[in-house]
Amino acid sequence: MTLGVRRELLPFVDRYGQYRHAEWPGKTHSDEDLAAQKAREDQDLDEHAGPGDWDRYGGWAGGPKLKATGHFRVAKHEGKWWLVDPEGRLFWSHGPDCIGLGQETKVEGREQYFESLDDRFRDAAGYDFGGQNLACKHGASWQEVAVERAHRRLRSWGMNTVANWSEERVYLARRTPYFVAIHYGGPGVELGEFPYRDLKAFRQALRERLEQEKGKTAEDPWCIGYFVDNELTWPKGCADFADDYYRICREEVKRVAPDTLYLGSRLHAAMSPFGGPEEVVRAAAKHCDVVSFNRYRFSPSDMTLPEGVDKPTIIGEFHWGALDRGLLHPGLRSVANQRQRAATYQHYLRQALLHPNLVGAHWFQYWDQMVTGRFDGENYQVGLIDICDTPHWETIAACRAVGYEMYRIRSQG
Numbered sequence: 043m044t045l046g047v048r049r050e051l052l053p054f055v056d057r058y059g060q061y062r063h064a065e066w067p068g069k070t071h072s073d074e075d076l077a078a079q080k081a082r083e084d085q086d087l088d089e090h091a092g093p094g095d096w097d098r099y100g101g102w103a104g105g106p107k108l109k110a111t112g113h114f115r116v117a118k119h120e121g122k123w124w125l126v127d128p129e130g131r132l133f134w135s136h137g138p139d140c141i142g143l144g145q146e147t148k149v150e151g152r153e154q155y156f157e158s159l160d161d162r163f164r165d166a167a168g169y170d171f172g173g174q175n176l177a178c179k180h181g182a183s184w185q186e187v188a189v190e191r192a193h194r195r196l197r198s199w200g201m202n203t204v205a206n207w208s209e210e211r212v213y214l215a216r217r218t219p220y221f222v223a224i225h226y227g228g229p230g231v232e233l234g235e236f237p238y239r240d241l242k243a244f245r246q247a248l249r250e251r252l253e254q255e256k257g258k259t260a261e262d263p264w265c266i267g268y269f270v271d272n273e274l275t276w277p278k279g280c281a282d283f284a285d286d287y288y289r290i291c292r293e294e295v296k297r298v299a300p301d302t303l304y305l306g307s308r309l310h311a312a313m314s315p316f317g318g319p320e321e322v323v324r325a326a327a328k329h330c331d332v333v334s335f336n337r338y339r340f341s342p343s344d345m346t347l348p349e350g351v352d353k354p355t356i357i358g359e360f361h362w363g364a365l366d367r368g369l370l371h372p373g374l375r376s377v378a379n380q381r382q383r384a385a386t387y388q389h390y391l392r393q394a395l396l397h398p399n400l401v402g403a404h405w406f407q408y409w410d411q412m413v414t415g416r417f418d419g420e421n422y423q424v425g426l427i428d429i430c431d432t433p434h435w436e437t438i439a440a441c442r443a444v445g446y447e448m449y450r451i452r453s454q455g
Contacts, residue, residue, distance in 0.1 A: 059171030092197035100202025101131030123354035135402025137203025144173030200445015205404035226251035267303030284325035363423035
C-alpha cells in the first residue's frame with residue numbers, strides 16, 4: 043500500500059489529469075482529441091450567440107426600462123425583486139462561481155499518482171492540469187484566449203454573471219457583470235468561526251482590504267457587488283454581534299464604493315429556511331442591499347425570510363454532480379447521471395426565477411474539480427467544463443433552455 047492506494051493502480055491519473063482506470067463519453071485520450079473538442083465548441087459557439095433580448099450587461103433589453111443610475115441597484119417591480127443594470131434594465135443574475143484559468147491539485151508526496159507532470163505547470167501550490175490543458179489546446183496565448191472564451195461561453199450559455207471566487211483577470215475584462223469576494227485575514231479571523239469580538243480591529247482589517255479595490259472594482263459599473271466573508275458559523279444569542287457585524291461591513295463597503303451593492307456573507311441555507319439563526323438573517327436584512335445564501339438543495343422554492351422581512355435575496359452557490367464522468371465524488375448533492383443533472387438544473391433555475399425575492403442563482407462551479415482534489419481535498423464532479431476544458435454538453439443545454447427564456451419566465455411566472 044502507498045498512501046492508501048494499491049500499487050497496481052499507480053499511476054491512476056493520466057497526463058491530462060483524468061482518472062486512468064475508467065472510460066466515459068467525451069474522455070480525452072490525445073492532443074488530437076483536444077483539438078477536435080475545440081473545433082466542435084467553436085462551431086457550437088458560432089451557432090449560439092446568446093439571447094437576442096439582452097443588453098450589453100445581460101439585462102432585459104426587451105423589458106421595461108427603469109431609472110438608469112450608471113450602476114447596479116435593486117428594485118421591486120410588479121411584486122418581484124430585481125437587480126437593475128446600469129442602463130436601467132431589469133437584470134436577473136445567472137452564472138457560475140470560480141471562473142478561472144485552471145485547476146490545481148497537490149503533488150508533493152503524491153508524485154506516484156500521476157502519469158506525467160510538466161514543470162511549467164507546477165509550483166509550490168501543486169500542479170495545474172487545467173492550465174496545462176488550456177495551453178495544449180490554445181497555444182502560447184492560452185491565457186488571453188481562455189479569458190475571451192469564458193466570456194463568450196457565458197453569453198452563449200444564457201449566463202450573464204461572473205460569480206463569486208472568480209479570477210481578477212477574468213472579471214476585470216469587463217465583458218460580463220461580476221461579483222467580488224472580500225476576505226481580509228483580520229485579527230482572530232478563522233474559517234467558519236465567528237471572530238468579531240474586537241470590532242475596532244475587525245473594521246480596520248476590512249477597511250485595509252477594501253482599499254485595495256479603489257481604482258479597480260470600486261465604482262466599476264460592471265461590478266454588481268461585494269460578498270464579505272463566507273458561511274460564517276454563528277453562536278446562539280448573537281443578535282447584537284450580528285447587527286454590529288453587518289452594520290460595519292456595510293459602512294466600510296459604502297465608504298469605498300457607495301454605488302456598489304453589499305450582499306452579505308452568504309449564509310449557509312442547506313438545512314434551514316432562513317439560512318441560519320433568525321436573528322442573524324434579520325440583521326443581514328437590515329444592513330445588506332441583498333441577503334445572500336448558499337443553498338445546496340434540489341429546489342429553492344421553500345426558502346423563506348423571517349416574518350415581516352421583505353428583501354431581495356440571492357443564491358451564491360448550488361450544485362450537484364454524478365459519477366459517470368471519471369470523478370470519485372458527486373458533490374454536496376448527487377444525481378444518477380448527466381441527463382438527470384441537466385433536468386435538475388432546469389428545475390432548480392425555473393423555481394428560482396419564480397421566487398419573488400430571488401434576484402439570482404449561481405452554480406458552484408465553472409470547472410470540475412481534480413480527481414485528486416483541490417487544496418482541501420474536494421474532488422467534486424460539479425463543473426460546467428471538465429479538467430480538459432470540455433463542456434458537459436447536457437448541462438450546457440439545460441443552461442440555455444432556461445437562460446434564453448429567463449426574463450419571460452421571471453416576468454410571467
